[in-house]
Amino acid sequence: MCKHYHPQTCDTPPEGLYAEGALTRRRFVTHGLGLLSAAATVPAFLMQAGDAMAADTTMRLSSVPGAADGRVLVVVQLSGGNDGLNTVVPIGDDAYAKARPGVGHKPGDVLDLPGVDGIGLHPSLGPIQEMVQAGLCGVVQGVGYPNPNRSHFASMDVWHTADLTGKGGRGWIGQSLETRIPQDSAGMDCLSIGNAAPLAALGKEQRPVSFAQADLFRFAARGQDASISTTYDAVNHTPGPEGHEDPLAFVQRTALDAQVASDRVRKAVAGKSKTKWPGNNLAKQLQMVARMIRADLPTRVYYVTLGGFDTHSNQKSNHQRLMKDFGSAMKAFYDELDATGDRSRVTSLAFSEFGRRVRQNASAGTDHGCAGPSFVFGDAVNPGLIGKHPSLTKLDKGDLKFGIDFRSIYTELLEGWLKLDPTVALGRRYPTAGILRAV
Amino acid sequence: MKPLPPRDFDAAAARHLLNRAGYGGTPAQLRQLAAMGLDAAVDHLVDYDDHPALPGPDLDADVIRKRTAEERQRISQAKKSGDQDHLDAVRKQQSQARRDDRKQFQSLQQWWLGRMAQTPRPLEERLTFFWHGHFASSQRSVRDSYLMYAQNAMLREHARGRFDAMVAAVVHDPAMLKYLNNDRNIAKRPNENLARELMELFTLGVGNYTEDDIKEVARALTGYGVDDNDFVLNKRRHDGGEKKILGQTGPFDGASVAALLAAHPACPRFIALKLYDYFVADVGDVYEKLSRRRAAAVDSLTAVLRKENLHIGRTLKHLFKSRHFYDDDVVGKKIKSPVQLLVGTVRSLGTPTREAKNVLPALTQMGQVPFLPPTVDGWDGGRAWINTSTLFVRQNYTTYLATGLDAKAKPKSNSKKRRKNKAKAATEPAYRPTTLLAHLSNPSPQAAADALIDHALGPHTPSARRVPLHDLANELLADGLADAPLARLIAAIAATPEYQLC
Numbered sequence: 001m002c003k004h005y006h007p008q009t010c011d012t013p014p015e016g017l018y019a020e021g022a023l024t025r026r027r028f029v030t031h032g033l034g035l036l037s038a039a040a041t042v043p044a045f046l047m048q049a050g051d052a053m054a055a056d057t058t059m060r061l062s063s064v065p066g067a068a069d070g071r072v073l074v075v076v077q078l079s080g081g082n083d084g085l086n087t088v089v090p091i092g093d094d095a096y097a098k099a100r101p102g103v104g105h106k107p108g109d110v111l112d113l114p115g116v117d118g119i120g121l122h123p124s125l126g127p128i129q130e131m132v133q134a135g136l137c138g139v140v141q142g143v144g145y146p147n148p149n150r151s152h153f154a155s156m157d158v159w160h161t162a163d164l165t166g167k168g169g170r171g172w173i174g175q176s177l178e179t180r181i182p183q184d185s186a187g188m189d190c191l192s193i194g195n196a197a198p199l200a201a202l203g204k205e206q207r208p209v210s211f212a213q214a215d216l217f218r219f220a221a222r223g224q225d226a227s228i229s230t231t232y233d234a235v236n237h238t239p240g241p242e243g244h245e246d247p248l249a250f251v252q253r254t255a256l257d258a259q260v261a262s263d264r265v266r267k268a269v270a271g272k273s274k275t276k277w278p279g280n281n282l283a284k285q286l287q288m289v290a291r292m293i294r295a296d297l298p299t300r301v302y303y304v305t306l307g308g309f310d311t312h313s314n315q316k317s318n319h320q321r322l323m324k325d326f327g328s329a330m331k332a333f334y335d336e337l338d339a340t341g342d343r344s345r346v347t348s349l350a351f352s353e354f355g356r357r358v359r360q361n362a363s364a365g366t367d368h369g370c371a372g373p374s375f376v377f378g379d380a381v382n383p384g385l386i387g388k389h390p391s392l393t394k395l396d397k398g399d400l401k402f403g404i405d406f407r408s409i410y411t412e413l414l415e416g417w418l419k420l421d422p423t424v425a426l427g428r429r430y431p432t433a434g435i436l437r438a439v
Numbered sequence: 440m441k442p443l444p445p446r447d448f449d450a451a452a453a454r455h456l457l458n459r460a461g462y463g464g465t466p467a468q469l470r471q472l473a474a475m476g477l478d479a480a481v482d483h484l485v486d487y488d489d490h491p492a493l494p495g496p497d498l499d500a501d502v503i504r505k506r507t508a509e510e511r512q513r514i515s516q517a518k519k520s521g522d523q524d525h526l527d528a529v530r531k532q533q534s535q536a537r538r539d540d541r542k543q544f545q546s547l548q549q550w551w552l553g554r555m556a557q558t559p560r561p562l563e564e565r566l567t568f569f570w571h572g573h574f575a576s577s578q579r580s581v582r583d584s585y586l587m588y589a590q591n592a593m594l595r596e597h598a599r600g601r602f603d604a605m606v607a608a609v610v611h612d613p614a615m616l617k618y619l620n621n622d623r624n625i626a627k628r629p630n631e632n633l634a635r636e637l638m639e640l641f642t643l644g645v646g647n648y649t650e651d652d653i654k655e656v657a658r659a660l661t662g663y664g665v666d667d668n669d670f671v672l673n674k675r676r677h678d679g680g681e682k683k684i685l686g687q688t689g690p691f692d693g694a695s696v697a698a699l700l701a702a703h704p705a706c707p708r709f710i711a712l713k714l715y716d717y718f719v720a721d722v723g724d725v726y727e728k729l730s731r732r733r734a735a736a737v738d739s740l741t742a743v744l745r746k747e748n749l750h751i752g753r754t755l756k757h758l759f760k761s762r763h764f765y766d767d768d769v770v771g772k773k774i775k776s777p778v779q780l781l782v783g784t785v786r787s788l789g790t791p792t793r794e795a796k797n798v799l800p801a802l803t804q805m806g807q808v809p810f811l812p813p814t815v816d817g818w819d820g821g822r823a824w825i826n827t828s829t830l831f832v833r834q835n836y837t838t839y840l841a842t843g844l845d846a847k848a849k850p851k852s853n854s855k856k857r858r859k860n861k862a863k864a865a866t867e868p869a870y871r872p873t874t875l876l877a878h879l880s881n882p883s884p885q886a887a888a889d890a891l892i893d894h895a896l897g898p899h900t901p902s903a904r905r906v907p908l909h910d911l912a913n914e915l916l917a918d919g920l921a922d923a924p925l926a927r928l929i930a931a932i933a934a935t936p937e938y939q940l941c
Contacts, residue, residue: 027797151537157579165580169814187827196803197828204819207826210804214845217828219934220835220846227914228838231931234907240936247721247772251936260828389454 032127072293073418074302075173075200076282076350077324080151080309083319084355084372084400087125088139088389092118095358095392103315103360113139119389124323127331136334138381138435142390142408144371144402148354152310152368155353160200161428162407173301175201175425176414185298186257191265191301193285200305208303209261214269214288218262222311227386233259244348272318274339277334282306283329290336295348300418309352313363330377347378347417347436349409356399371402374409376435380417386435408433440739440761447765448477451898454772458761458941459718460484461561462779463787466875473789481759485599485752487560487862496550496588502540503583505667537582544584544810549795551591551809556792557780566598566751567591568778571718571809574609574641574908576618578810583614585668587810590614591929602710602744604644605620613665619815622664625676629657638700638813643723644924647705648685655682659691686819701749710749718755719764721773721821736763771897774824775941777805780833781840783941788895788929791841791870804832825939837933841870842926872925887920888912891929894936908932 001237086103089110090096097104110120121129121139131137145164149155161169177189190201190208201208211217221228236255243247271291277283285304292299292408306326311318330350337343357371390400408430414422415429416436422429443452445610453473457464461484472480517525552850555564571594578587579666590612597605607699609615616622616633624630634657638648662677663670682691691699700706708726715737716722722733735776747753757766775783781802782807785792793796802808807818825833835846875894876887890906892900911931915924932938 040862151582153579153582193562195800197806202806202813205823205826207806207828216846217831218836218846219831220844221930221934225842225845225927225930227911228927228931228934231907231911232934234910234932235904235935236905238904240904247774247822247940248936250822251774251830251939254825254827254830255936258830261827262831308727359523362524368528 015135015393028086070296070345071417072300073413073421074286074289074301074304074346074348076286076326076330076348077198077320078309078350078352079152079156079305079307080311080352081155081354081356081368082322082352082372082410083311083315084352084369085358085366085367085392086315086319087122088141088373088385089120090389090392091120093392095395099358100360102364108241116246117414118294119385122319122323124320125327125331127327128375129406130140131331131334135383136377136379136381137330138376138383138386139402140374140376140435141353141385141387141402143351143374143387143406143409144354144400144404145148145405145407146402148370148396148399148402149369150354150370152353155320157199159351159353159406160198162410170204170425171198171200171202172410172425174202174206174208176203176418176420176422178203178206179421179424184245185256186261188261188265188297188299190303191292191297191299193288194305198303198305200434202302208301209265209299211265214266219259222283247377264297265292268292268297269363271295273336275336277332277336278325278328280325280329282325283332286329287336290333290340290342293337293342294340311356311365312361312367313365315360315365330375332373334377344379346377347380347413348419349413350377351406351409355400358392358395358400359398370396371401372400374406376409380436382434382437387433391436404433406429409435412436413433440736440743440763442707442758442760443477443765444770445477447762448480450764451471451770452477453480453549454894454897455765456480456484456759457561458783458787459764460755461565461775462555462783463784463941465789466878466890467786468514469894470878473539477760481756484576484740485756485759486548486563487563487599490559492560492563493554495592496547497590498543498547498585498914499539500585500668502585504544514814518741530820540582540584544578544587545799547588548799548809552778552782552798553792555778556785561786562755563595563598564660567595567703568809569714570594570598570605572717572812572820573713573814574605574612574615575815576612576614577812580713581614583617586614586617586665589668589730591810599755600750602749602751603698605751606637606701607640607694607697610660610663611650611670612638613668613670616663616665616670621660624657624661624663625673626658626661626678627676629661629678631657633663633786635804637696640816642700642709643703644709647703648711652684655684655691656683656696657682659696660693672701701708706740706877707749711744711754714736714744714751714754714758716820719769719773719940723821731746756849760841767899771899771937771940773941774821776818776820776824777802777807777829777833778809780805780939781836784837784840785934788841789870789875790929793840793843798834799830801836805829805836830939834934835936838930841872841930841933843870844930869922870926871922872919872929876925877918884912884916884919885909887916887925888928891925891932895929895932896935900937904935904937908935 086105090107091105091107105123109123111123111125113119113132128137134200145158147164149158154322158164160171162172166406188209192198192201192208192210194210195212197208197210209217219229221232239383240252243249244271249403268291269288274288277287282304289302289304308322334343337346351374352372356366356371357369361367390403394401407426410426411422411430412432412435414420450469454469457469457472475483514529552766558564576590578584579588593612595606597608619633619636620630621633631653635653637656639645658678660681662673664670664673679690681688684691685703687699712724712726716724722729743757744754784790806824812818838844876882876890879890881892892905892908908931912928915928917931
C-alpha cells in the first residue's frame with residue numbers, strides 16, 4: 001500500500017461517483033458472506049481494511065469516491081472575531097491611521113508581501129510572510145457574507161452551517177462528508193481537537209471524533225481500572241445478536257470500531273515529531289494533527305481552534321501574542337509536514353467568525369465588525385493576496401463590506417480539494433475565488 | 440390496541456414501563472410499580488397531576504429586556520450627533536445582558552436536568568422533552584433564556600392534554616414566534632417560515648398541503664409577534680381577510696388555523712407515528728418506510744388518538760396497557776437518548792449526579808443539549824445517537840457517575856492534585872449501591888451481579904453475555920458486598936452495549 005498521496009501512482013481512476021461504492025458493496029457480498037458470522041464481533045473498519053488489502057494492494061484503505069485519496073483539510077478556527085484590519089493591514093490608506101490612532105500599526109512596522117504595495121501583515125506574522133514567499137499561503141481578503149451578524153454565536157453558526165439565518169442546523173463539513181459513499185473510516189472522517197464537537201462537523205449522522213487530549217478518546221477505565229476495562233473488552237468480544245437490523249449488534253459493532261479508532265489515534269498522537277515546535281496552544285493541537293496525518297489515519301478533515309480574539313480592550317499586546325502564536329504554529333505545522341513528506345496532501349483554512357469595526361473603541365480595543373481576512377495554506381493554494389482589500393471609507397454601518405463570500409471558499413475546498421459535492425451543504429455551488437491552484 | 444393480560448404485568452414489564460414512560464427506577468420502585476398491577480401502574484404514571492410538582496427555576500424575566508422609549512430616543516439622538524461614546528456604552532450594556540442571559544441559560548438547563556432526575560412525575564418530563572423535540576425552538580436564535588423557559592412551561596402544561604390545545608398555544612408562544620421569524624410576518628410582506636413548519640413538522644407532514652396553503656396560513660399568522668416577554672397581536676400588521684386553507688374558506692387567524700390543522704385527517708397518524716417513535720421503537724418518521732407489523736401498530740395507535748379526540752394522556756394509557764408495547768421486539772430494543780441515559784442512570788442506579796459543570800459539555804459531545812435542538816425538526820434520535828465518539832462519551836459518563844472515575848484524570852497525577860481530588864471526593868455525596876441489593880439476603884457475587892444485570896440491562900440478557908460480568912463480580916466481591924466494589928461492577932455493567940438500549 002502506498003504510504004502517501006502520489007496522484008500518478010496511487011489513484012484508482014474513479015468510474016463515476018458511485019462506481020467504487022458499488023464495488024465495495026459487491027465485495028461485501030462476495031467476501032462478506034464468509035465473514036457474516038463474525039460480523040458482530042469484527043469491527044467493520046477492520047474487515048474492510050483486510051478486505052481492501054486482499055482485493056487490491058495498490059488501493060489505499062481510504063480510497064473512496066467523494067474524497068481524493070489521502071487529501072486532508074485542516075480547519076483552524078480563530079474564535080472571538082479576529083481584527084482583520086490589524087492582521088492584513090491597509091497601511092497605505094490614510095483612513096486606516098485616522099480610524100486607529102492608538103490601536104493601529106505604524107507604517108514601518110508592517111511586513112511586506114511580495115509585489116504588494118500599501119498592504120502588509122501584522123508585525124508578528126513573520127512566519128506567515130515567509131510562507132507567502134515560499135508559495136504556501138494565500139491571504140484571502142474581505143471575506144464575509146450578506147446581512148452580517150455581529151453576534152459571536154450567530155456569526156459562528158453562520159460560518160459553521162453556511163446558513164445565513166444563524167439558526168444553527170447541520171455543519172458544512174459534516175453534511176459534505178456524509179455524501180461520501182461508502183463511509184468506511186470507522187467514524188474517523190472528521191476529527192476535532194477540543195472539548196465540544198464543532199457544529200461544522202455535525203451532519204445528520206456524521207459526528208467527529210473529538211477530544212481535548214488523545215488520552216481522553218478511549219474508554220475511561222482503560223489505564224485506570226484494569227478490572228473494569230478487561231470486563232469491557234470481554235463483553236464487547238462476546239458474541240451477541242447478529243444482523244444489520246438489530247440495535248444491539250449495531251452498538252456492539254460501533255464499540256469495536258471505537259476501540260480500533262481509539263487505538264489508532266492514540267498511537268498516532270504518541271508518535272515523535274521530526275521538527276521543533278513552539279509551545280503555544282495552537283501549535284500543540286497542530287502537532288497532534290501532523291502526527292495523525294503522518295500515521296495515515298483515514299481522517300479527511302481535522303478541526304482545531306485558537307481562542308481569545310475578542311479584543312475589546314488593550315488589544316495591542318493581546319493581539320500581538322495571538323498573531324505570533326498563529327503564525328508560528330502554522331509555519332511549524334507545514335515545516336513538519338514537509339519533513340514527513342505529507343505537505344502536498346494537506347490544505348488548511350484559517351477563519352474567524354467576523355472582523356472588527358474599522359474605528360477603534362474607547363478602551364484601546366475594537367468591537368465586533370463584519371468582513372475580515374481568511375488564510376489558506378498548502379502546496380495547492382494560490383499564494384499571496386487573493387481578492388481586494390475592502391474599502392475603509394465605503395462602509396456598512398461602520399463596518400467593512402465583504403468582497404468574497406465564505407461559501408466560495410467552502411465550494412472550492414469541498415469540490416476542488418476534497419472532491420465532495422458542495423451543493424448538499426451549501427445549497428449550491430458558489431463562484432470560486434481562486435484560492436486553489438489548478439492541480 | 441389489544442391490551443396486555445393483567446397477569447402478564449410482571450417485574451420485567453414494570454421495568455420496561457418505567458424505562459419508557461419515565462427514566463427507570465430503583466429496584467424498590469420497580470417492585471412497587473409491579474405490585475400495583477398494570478392498570479393502576481399506568482394510571483399512576485399518566486395521571487401525574489395527582490403527584491406533587493417540583494418548583495420552577497429562579498429566573499430574571501428581564502435578563503433580555505426591551506428598550507424603553509427614553510432609551511430608544513437617546514440612542515437615535517446619539518446616532519444623529521455622532522455620539523460614539525454613548526453608542527459604545529449601549530453596545531457594552533448589550534453584551535453584558537447577553538452574558539447574563541448565557542449564565543441564566545445554563546442555570547435553566549441545569550434546572551431542567553435536575554427536575555428530570557428528581558420529579559415524582561417522570562412522564563411529565565419525558566413528554567415535555569418529546570414536545571420540545573417536536574415543537575423545537577433553540578436558544579441559539581431565540582437568545583432569551585426566559586422565553587425558552589416560558590416555552591418549556593407551556594409545553595409542560597399541555598404535555599398530556601389535547602393536541603389541538605397544544606398547537607394553539609404554540610402559535611402564540613413568544614419563543615416559537617421568534618425562532619421561526621413570525622415576528623417579521625406582516626400583512627404587507629408575509630414570512631412563511633412558521634406557516635410551513637406548522638404543517639410540515641408540527642401537524643400534518645409533507646404531502647398533505649400545498650404551497651398555496653402555506654401562503655394562506657402565513658397570512659393568517661401575520662401580525663403575530665412578541666412584545667417584550669408576551670405574545671402580541673399587532674392588528675395593523677394582521678391580514679384579517681378571507682383565506683382558503685385546505686379547502687376551507689374563512690377569516691382564519693392563528694387559533695382557528697390551529698384548530699383546522701389539528702382536525703385534519705392526516706394529523707392523528709402524523710402524531711401517532713411520532714409518539715410511537717419516541718415511546719415504542721426507533722422507526723423514524725416516514726410511515727411508508729415502516730414494516731407491515733410496525734405500520735399496523737401505528738395504525739391502531741392512530742385510531743386510538745382519533746377516538747380520544749387527540750387527548751395525549753388517554754392515548755398513552757392505551758399504548759402503555761397494550762400487549763404490543765411489551766413485545767420482544769420492543770423491550771430492550773430502543774437506543775437511549777443522551778438525556779435518558781444520564782437521567783436514567785441517576786434514577787435507576789441511584790448514582791450521585793457528580794459535578795454539575797461536567798454534564799453540559801458531555802451532553803454537547805453526545806449530541807443532545809436541552810433547549811438547543813439542532814434544527815426545527817428536533818433531534819434525529821435512534822442510531823444517530825451512537826457513533827465511535829459519542830459511545831465513549833456515553834460510557835465514560837456513566838462510569839463517572841458510578842465511580843467518580845474521570846476520563847480526564849491522569850493515572851499518575853501529581854500528589855497535590857490527587858489530594859485535592861480526594862478532598863473533593865470526600866465532600867461529594869457517596870454512592871451507596873448496596874441499597875440496590877437490599878432485598879437480597881447475603882447473595883453470592885454471581886447472584887449480586889445477576890440482580891444488577893436484570894435491573895440495569897434487563898432479565899432478557901442471555902447468559903453468555905453475563906459471563907464476563909460474573910467473572911468481574913467474583914473478583915471484586917470476593918470479600919462480600921461493599922459499596923466501592925459494587926460501584927465498579929455497576930460501571931462495567933453500564934459500559935456494556937446492552938446498557939445503551941432500553
